[in-house]
Amino acid sequence: MAERCxxxxxxxxxxxxxxxxxxxxxxxxxxxxxxxxQLGAGVHGIFVAGMSGEGALLGPTRxxxxxxxxxxxxxxxxxxxxxxxxxxxxxxxxxxxxVEDAGADMLSTTVPLWSPAPTQEExxxxxxxxxxxxxxxxxxxxxxxxxxxxxxxxxxRLSDLEGIQAIKDTRPDFEGCLRDIEAVRGKEVSLLCxxxxxxxxxxxxxxxxNISGATNLFxxxxxxxxxDARAGKVERVREAGERIAAIHGMTQVPGAxxxxxxxxxxxxMGLMQPWCCRPHRTLNxxxxxxxxxxxxxxxxx
Numbered sequence: 001m002a003e004r005c006x007x008x009x010x011x012x013x014x015x016x017x018x019x020x021x022x023x024x025x026x027x028x029x030x031x032x033x034x035x036x037x038q039l040g041a042g043v044h045g046i047f048v049a050g051m052s053g054e055g056a057l058l059g060p061t062r063x064x065x066x067x068x069x070x071x072x073x074x075x076x077x078x079x080x081x082x083x084x085x086x087x088x089x090x091x092x093x094x095x096x097x098x099v100e101d102a103g104a105d106m107l108s109t110t111v112p113l114w115s116p117a118p119t120q121e122e123x124x125x126x127x128x129x130x131x132x133x134x135x136x137x138x139x140x141x142x143x144x145x146x147x148x149x150x151x152x153x154x155x156x157r158l159s160d161l162e163g164i165q166a167i168k169d170t171r172p173d174f175e176g177c178l179r180d181i182e183a184v185r186g187k188e189v190s191l192l193c194x195x196x197x198x199x200x201x202x203x204x205x206x207x208x209x210n211i212s213g214a215t216n217l218f219x220x221x222x223x224x225x226x227x228d229a230r231a232g233k234v235e236r237v238r239e240a241g242e243r244i245a246a247i248h249g250m251t252q253v254p255g256a257x258x259x260x261x262x263x264x265x266x267x268x269m270g271l272m273q274p275w276c277c278r279p280h281r282t283l284n285x286x287x288x289x290x291x292x293x294x295x296x297x298x299x300x301x
Contacts, residue, residue: 140166
C-alpha cells in the first residue's frame, strides 16, 4: 500500500530533461548543473523521467540510475517525482518496485497506452491496483493530447485513492483544464497544469502549480509567474505568459522534434549536451542556425 508523502508537490516543477552524452549514457555533471540551476531559481519540486525526460526510452537501468543521481543531488531540498512510463498495470508495478528505493518521494505514470483504449473504469482500476501494490505515493500523469483522456469524474475518483497525491493535467483546451480543477477542488491532491500555454490561466483559476519542459531553460521566468499569480498580479502573469508562448514557439523547427530543439537550446546555454535517446536526432547545422538566431533575439546568446 502506497504511503503518503509529507512533501506536497505544488508550485513550479520542471519536467526535467535527461542530460545524455553522445553514447547515450547519463551525463552526471550536466544533470547536477541542470538541477542546481532549477533549485537556484526557486522551483518547488523536480519531475524526472517524464515525457520531456524521455522516461519511456531510458530503460530500467538508466531510469534507476537517473533517480538515484537526482535524489543524491537534491538532498531533500524539494520533492522528487519520477516517471514510470511503462505499458500496462503489471509492468508499471514491476518497474515501480524496482526503483522505489532509489530515492524518489513520489512516482508517476500514465493511463495504459499501447492496447485497446481503456474505459474510464479501467483507468480507475489501473491506478487503484498500482497504489495498492506499491510503496510510494503517485502522481497521475494525464495528457489529453497524447494519451486517452481522463474524464473529470474519473479525476475526482482517483483523487480519493489513498495513494494518489498529485495529478499532472496536460491538455490543449482551457475548458478541460477548468473542469479538472473543479473536479478535484477541496480534495487532498495537488493538480498541476502541464505544458506552457496554460500555466498562467491555470494558476489564476486555482491550479496548484505547473509542470513543463520550458522551465528547464527559464526557471526564474516560471517561478516569478507563479509568485505573481498567487498575488493576483494578472497583467504581469499575462506578460510572462506571452514570453513563455514565444519560447515554446521556438521549438517549431521544420524537420526537428521539440525536445531536440529544447536540448540544443540547453547546450547553447551551457546546461547540457544536445543528445537525445534513440531514435531521436539532434539538430542539423541549418536548424541550429535558425535556433541560434532566435536565441540571440531573446538576448540569451
